[in-house]
Amino acid sequence: MNTEATLRIMDRAHKEMGALPRAEQGTVYEFMNRFRANPRDPMLYLQVTATDVRTARIDGTYRALLLPVGPRDYLLVAVKHRDEVADTLARYDFQVNPVTGGIEVIDVRPVPVSTGGQPPIFAAFTDAQLLALGVAEPLLAQIRAVSGESELLALTATAPQLTADVLVALADGTPYQEVLEQITEPVRAEAPVDPHDLTAAVNNPATQVFSDDEALQAVLGETFEQWQVFLHPTQRKLAEKPTTGPTRVGGGPGTGKTIVALHRVAHLVRRLPPGKDKPILLTTFNRNLAADLRTRLIALGGQELTARVDIVNIDKLASRVVSEAKAGTGKRIIDDNKVVGLWQTFLLETGEKDWDADFLCAEWTQIILGQVLNSRADYFRARRPNRGRSLTRGERDQVWQLTERFVNWLDGQGVWTWRQVAERAARLEMDRAARAATAAEESSGSLLRHRYRHVVVDEAQDLSAAHWKMLRAMVPAVPDDMFLAGDTHQRIYDNHVTLGSLGINIRGRSSRLTLSYRTTRQILAAALEIMSGEVYDDLDGGEENLAGYRSLLRGERPTFRGAATWAQEQDLIADQVKAWGSPADGSIAVCVPTRELAAQVTVRLEREGMAVIEIGPDGPKTGGGVHVGTMHRFKGLEYQRMIIAGVSDGLVPRQMIGQFQLTDPKRYERERQRDRSLLFVAATRARDELAVFWHGTPSSFLTTRLTQQ
Amino acid sequence: MVGYELGEQGWQAEIAWPDRLTAIVLSGSTGDPETEDRDRAFGAAGWHARTARDWSADDIAELIERTNGSAHG
Structure with a gap:
């Protein structure tokens, strides 16, 4: 008789496993294998508790809490020390969320009672209103008691994802209707939800589980991070949804656009017929970012999956097409x-x-x-x-x-430009597409086809028009043809495109991520202040904003300080690095507007006896030391602590763009917007702490609200 | 005016009389969102923009006349 069972692991159990000592992680892994082979194995001591939950023995110290979701189908919901099991069972509640259709594990421990005497935060909303947003019902009593930010964050730290998202947005003052549209609607189940059907719920994408053994093994690898397995339900929907044509995902820094793009690629590969070819293109702006995408895709999907994907930066792709055709030889x-x-x-x-x-x-x-x-x-x-x-x-x-x-x-x-190379490549690919179409009509059995079946683009905001023409011609216009991730607020090169005019129609297939996983609420607030008053485009001639951009992380308020001279500002930089303990592990970076300033900061910090690594065009040369670089170099990087220095009038934005203010106002606006984006990108590289310095008059991008706090 | 561009998005008309908000535009392939967007943009800016086939010579003459008339009356 077959004794095997299915065991899937919920995201919060996965987090608890990650916090265990390494030896224990291995034990949990062995436990899972044993459990899958036969849940009735007497060594497992599977026990039914007063609730639906089962407990099983992992080793002398740890117990697994399991929820049966079908015959021979279990969900691992928690890994607990044996002394905590009774308490956990009393405190945890399980439900199928009627909005998302996903299973939620809810910790109903009482919130510490407020002593501040402030009014409850959510008094303005009825229970029915909160439930309609997808808030977990068992938590309503606790939610009603919340009256301060620290209580709110204590609650959201253990609440189900959607509940946490909704509460933080409401507490931030986001209007009810916006929360409904931006947070709840994107994760709403497509079919009606039966709250008693656990089997359906566990297979619903809103239930964050994994069962794949490869992923399990990877959990034990040290470099493996949470993001590589679990997507926010909004992200997962975007990554896995079939599309009728070109689709774009936008969103502020750290909202996981790249992660969604990578999961999209993995999703597309898994649907390919077996083969040795590379029918999927994954491309981005520069070489450094392309190398990073490759590393991350291997970590996510493994070598075999990555082998089906062509990962190359856009200019290299163009020059490859051109040299294949023997065009431009000798130039x-x-x-x-x-x-x-x-x-x-x-x-x-x-x-x-x-x-x-x-x-x-x-x-x-x-x-x-x-x-x-x-x-x-x-x-x-x-x-x-x-x-x-x-x-x-x-x-x-x-x-x-x-x-x-x-x-x-x-x-x-005997010369030509990168843009000419891109244009030539686009033309070659357009010819090829036309010939492929003719061959298909004549059904001549010709092997000529488009170069790719799917194209996925990261950092889409920085590609130029000719690049888009080339990419459009490389893939037939069929469902799931193109998937673009990018944020125009982070555009740092002057490539404004209108995709519609380039034959790429994303209308009605554009969405935006709003939850930042990288940086704190305090740093986000400062970054958003920097962006205030500017209007950005949606890559298709319309406008896009950062409404709803938010974070659940909390940290120190960023520092904003001015000095009289550049020499004194360098003292501020050195003092700040020392105040952070001068760690030489690559967790701190200093970002300045120009190469000259970067060289001077390097000299100054080296004089303090610090190891300094300059960030070159291919990224930091080595991991250790304090990283120093110009703003352009920080695209795609992230640091625990960041100093942005030289944010002075005349440097940010660059003095030279002033000449266009009268002669070419449109250009002036564009250049100014680009410099603002550079500062925004730099500020959002910081995970925990941010310090912004200037000398003389502060940059006009730093509002008085920032400089006078 | 031959080769008119409307607004920041540069929607094109072959021939335009900007002072009379009247234009002849190229016919695009049916269902092309670019063509639809162009027509919408001209419409939103208060223009009478049509393809050459949709205008008759009489139409144009009459339109110009009428626009003229209302502008002066």
């Missing part, structure tokens, strides 16, 4: 930031005075190369969103002729 690729200078030289040499080099350079890269316009007629038909200045047909004709001459002029020097 040298020049940096995009040198292109304006080349336009200036070209205009000077040709004596052309009617047009400005900045304008022509942007028109050429963003519109002509960006939209892969092959002919003058194509250019005449092209839409030019966000270009500031409009052009008549006659003016377009002049611009077209100038760019043609400029391209020939570059060609004569």
